[in-house]
Amino acid sequence: MDFTFDDYENEPEKSTVVNTIKLRNQLGHIFYDKLTYIYLEMPNFSANEAELHTRLAKWLYFIKHLENFDAMPSIFKYDVFAQAFEKAEIANFGEAERESYEMNLKIYRDYKNTADTAFDEGKIQGKLEVAKLAKQMGLPVADIIVLTGLSKLQIDAL
DSSP: OOSSOOOOOSSHHHTEEEEEEEBOOOSBBBOTTTTTEEEEEEEGGGOGGGGSSSHHHHHHHHHHGGGGGGGGTTTOOOEEEEEEEEHHHTTTHHHHHHHHHHHHHHHHHHHHHHHHHHHHHHHHHHHHHHHHHHHHHTTTHHHHHHHHOOHHHHHHHO
């Protein structure tokens, strides 16, 4: 959240950044232990770069200051932050940039799928050729199955 609640009763509550809420029923028992709401009061987070010692602190800093980054700060050396920064850059694209990005991504995925399919088909073709040769050499079908990973039906069809 980019605001804080103003109805807290004591000082520690007023400065809490991460708030964890569990629902309780009318008897005061936790409704369902796995149902938890977590919200962040970002105005309460005031650490600077030198004070970021935990991964949570780094994430909070990243979230709070993301819109002000021109480039990825060096403190975010983990791959997960680089990926998040990349996703944020993509989300910030204009309509023309986003359309171009999505078209290029589609072309890349089509090419990769075509290449992967051709590679897989080449592997199967190679296995069939090995099985055919092994069959001509008189190897037992059980051994050809172990050798190639093909089924008995595929080997019998050769």
